[in-house]
Amino acid sequence: MRFSSSGSEREVIKTSCSTLPGPCLYLLWEMEKQVCADFSERTKEGEMMFAVTGATGHIGGKVAARIASLGLPQRLIVRDPSRAPKLPGADICQVSSYGDPTAMGKALSGVQTMFLVSAREIMGVIKESKDHNTSMPYYDRLHQHICAVSAAAAVGVRHVIYLSFLNAAPDATFVLAREHFRTEEFVRSTGVAFTFLRQGLYMDNVPQHIMSDDVIRAPAGQGRVSWITRDDIADCVVAVMTGHGHDGQIYDLTGPEALSMEETAERLSAVIGRKISYEALTPHEARVNRNMSRMIDHEILRQSIAGTGITEPELEGWVSHYLQIATGEAGPVADSVPRLTGHPAQSLAEYLEKHPETYAHFLKES
Numbered sequence: 334m335r336f337s338s339s340g341s342e343r344e345v346i347k348t349s350c351s352t353l354p355g356p357c358l359y360l361l362w363e364m365e366k367q368v369c370a371d372f373s374e375r376t377k378e379g380e381m382m383f384a385v386t387g388a389t390g391h392i393g394g395k396v397a398a399r400i401a402s403l404g405l406p407q408r409l410i411v412r413d414p415s416r417a418p419k420l421p422g423a424d425i426c427q428v429s430s431y432g433d434p435t436a437m438g439k440a441l442s443g444v445q446t447m448f449l450v451s452a453r454e455i456m457g458v459i460k461e462s463k464d465h466n467t468s469m470p471y472y473d474r475l476h477q478h479i480c481a482v483s484a485a486a487a488v489g490v491r492h493v494i495y496l497s498f499l500n501a502a503p504d505a506t507f508v509l510a511r512e513h514f515r516t517e518e519f520v521r522s523t524g525v526a527f528t529f530l531r532q533g534l535y536m537d538n539v540p541q542h543i544m545s546d547d548v549i550r551a552p553a554g555q556g557r558v559s560w561i562t563r564d565d566i567a568d569c570v571v572a573v574m575t576g577h578g579h580d581g582q583i584y585d586l587t588g589p590e591a592l593s594m595e596e597t598a599e600r601l602s603a604v605i606g607r608k609i610s611y612e613a614l615t616p617h618e619a620r621v622n623r624n625m626s627r628m629i630d631h632e633i634l635r636q637s638i639a640g641t642g643i644t645e646p647e648l649e650g651w652v653s654h655y656l657q658i659a660t661g662e663a664g665p666v667a668d669s670v671p672r673l674t675g676h677p678a679q680s681l682a683e684y685l686e687k688h689p690e691t692y693a694h695f696l697k698e699s
């Protein structure tokens with residue numbers, strides 16, 4: 334189903350939208366007022382069209398490259414077309430953000446399957462403001478997701494594949510996993526077919542947890558993490574986008590093993606060539622001292638742009654990101670990667686051996 338100027342199609346969409354939540358109905362009304370280039374006219378009749386959001390980022394970029402290498406048509410929905418990958422068979426469509434449902438609706442017209450990358454969290458938005466030398470905008474991440482999903486539902490996207498988070502639940506320790514759960518609930522409420530890909534913590538970011546004194550300091554207790562590579566996540570996304578039988582499914586995307594932070598530090602020591610250690614902070618120490626990797630940078634950044642330190646919700650987001658390790662919520666190991674892709678998930682040792690660039694700055698210091 335496509336949104337176009339044809340009256341009969343609008344009627345079909347209106348009928349199918351009658352069961353949708355309020356934001357979708359509002360969106361439909363908004364879209365009917367639009368007179369603009371409609372991407373659906375560029376979609377050949379009967380052709381499967383994929384939409385990939387976040388294509389200027391890591392996961393979306395990897396997904397887009399894989400879809401292109403399969404020779405499939407896709408639309409890359411991006412905020413900055415100049416940073417979008419140039420790929421054969423890919424249209425590029427600009428939106429100011431997921432939070433603009435009218436632009437999202439236009440970008441999604443004629444699309445059957447949308448891969449929705451979760452929006453940047455607040456600390457990323459702060460960094461973005463600094464990079465662009467703009468003031469900090471009002472930002473509600475859940476609202477961003479709701480707008481994107483409403484747009485998809487209103488223009489007849491048939492399948493929404495949402496990049497969620499491991500243990501998405503209303504009472505998750507990691508506060509952002511609660512937001513992912515609420516997004517999932519909203520997707521369900523639209524009646525559009527869905528698949529939720531609940532990703533674990535990125536293996537690619539593991540070296541970033543080391544501080545300049547070779548210590549990983551975090552309130553992660555003795556918990557375990559099933560680190561997963563972005564490449565394995567992208568392979569799973571593409572398997573779901575292009576495969577069958579995934580409607581209504583929830584997949585936990587994890588690496589092949591659950592490592593403690595000590596074991597994680599051992600794997601890093603082996604490739605860096607000197608001792609990297611782990612020091613468990615209490616939640617109180619983490620909150621008060623904030624002497625965790627990247628937390629210090631974020632705090633400086635925030636001061637420079639907003640003139641104030643980290644707010645309580647931001648602090649909670651950061652600390653709870655580690656507390657989910659302590660509670661065991663970041664540790665489940667699932668078999669989704671081999672099941673969906675046919676290849677094993679990469680281990681941390683394999684990943685570090687293949688990607689010395691991720692810890693090259695530590696090698697130079699040895």
Ligand SMILES: NC(=O)c1ccc[n+]([C@@H]2O[C@H](COP(=O)([O-])OP(=O)(O)OC[C@H]3O[C@@H](n4cnc5c(N)ncnc54)[C@H](OP(=O)(O)O)[C@@H]3O)[C@@H](O)[C@H]2O)c1
Pocket residue numbers: 386387388389390391392393411412413429430431432450451452453454477532533534535538563
């Ligand atoms: N599992 C983990 O350990 C972990 C760690 C960090 C983040 N995450 C989550 O996973 C997501 C994907 O990871 P990634 O590595 O691909 O992130 P990334 O490289 O930062 O890419 C995020 C992509 O989403 C786009 N985007 C972000 N917010 C948006 C919005 N409000 N409206 C429209 N587009 C938006 C960005 O566009 P621009 O290029 O224009 O900014 C970018 O293309 C992140 O966005 C975050 O939610 C997971």
